[in-house]
Amino acid sequence: MNEIESSLPQVRGPADHSVREQIVLAAGEHFSRYGYDKTTVSDLAKAIGFSKAYIYKFFDSKQAIGEAICAATLDTVVAAVDEALAGASTPTEKLRILFKTLVTTSVSLFFNDRKLYDIAANSAGEGWPSAIAYGQRIRQTLVEIIREGRQAGEFERKTPLDETVHVIYLVMHPYVNPLLLQHNLDLVDDAPTQLSNLVLRSLAP
Amino acid sequence: MNEIESSLPQVRGPADHSVREQIVLAAGEHFSRYGYDKTTVSDLAKAIGFSKAYIYKFFDSKQAIGEAICAATLDTVVAAVDEALAGASTPTEKLRILFKTLVTTSVSLFFNDRKLYDIAANSAGEGWPSAIAYGQRIRQTLVEIIREGRQAGEFERKTPLDETVHVIYLVMHPYVNPLLLQHNLDLVDDAPTQLSNLVLRSLAP
């Protein structure tokens, strides 16, 4: 299970190199424990026994390392969603599970790995590639569910697929985007269910 | 048109007093020009020709003054919505106009009176009464529209009214709440229309 390189951050030097992996590994631990800001590039260098300058042979910037970690973090959310979806049968059920799992996994990340969550939130706020890629993957999952639901005759087929997906994503957006989600924690228990109901009603053929 | 006292902030002394109005007036100008933080209570006192201590005969705290200004600011949004709704005929149209006017007015506030907008955003983030009251007024407007639409046979009647209103408010929330809205500025052109369509489809009888 390679959860790291989903959206390539700006890399330098050989893309596949043991030192790069060491950097990412050390960054994962340090960022999670001390946070992005309180971790210095020198800290990471020291942790893997190299000089700070050598880090820059593999990453463009500290932010690029942050992107890698952020992408890996968001990948775990996507992985949780994919796993939950595997156990679902109908497209209707899948849509509910997608929404619910996305939120519960993100919220659990918020409470259990706050430092990593903060990186993701910042990433979303700044429009980093890792956050954009995350959004696109959720959208893609949505595309597949809707398409399947249309083929199964469960969902209406008049509206263009893109449009349907776009508006559903719009509904989910405040809960997909970590920056927004943290301001909606008081809604997290009911919103996925209720909004799924709303969306499904609007999808009725 | 009294736009000031919609949700009573913690007040002191006579609720109706020329000095209170002077304070609110001066605060409106100062907060709008210099921002909440950069305006000191002494500034307000100086502006109306009294001592700082006298201010506290009328307001519990600086925040209470901020609440008053925030309430007035949000009242202008509600007023714009009410005015726009007056020109609408069907409940369907009203729902669209409610959403659209709310967003455009808020966004215009964001760009034209940023300092006041920031107070509103902060208010929403901290759960100040002024922000809560604002949300409740939007909800109430929603209740009236849905009720009217149900009576007119335009909207379905099976779901409990509260539930329907709640979920629609949930959809609108990221655009009602100033704190969230400012992170959704790139969506404001399309979201109201598209989400209104979604909601209306789900309301079909």
Add this chain to the structure above:
DNA sequence: CAAGTGACCATTTTAGGTTATAGTCACATC
């Protein structure tokens, strides 16, 4: 008693000099 304030305190905010950090580069070693 209503209107109004100067003096006061605890807590923030600010200003600035100092340190720490991100990022580069010329150079060394193998």
Add this chain to the structure above:
DNA sequence: GATGTGACTATAACCTAAAATGGTCACTTG
């Protein structure tokens, strides 16, 4: 050429003491 680094700079983060601010209260004044 691949691996690796110490020394360097510009900028950002971090102090800390002084100033400013929110808020109170005993006290005038009419």
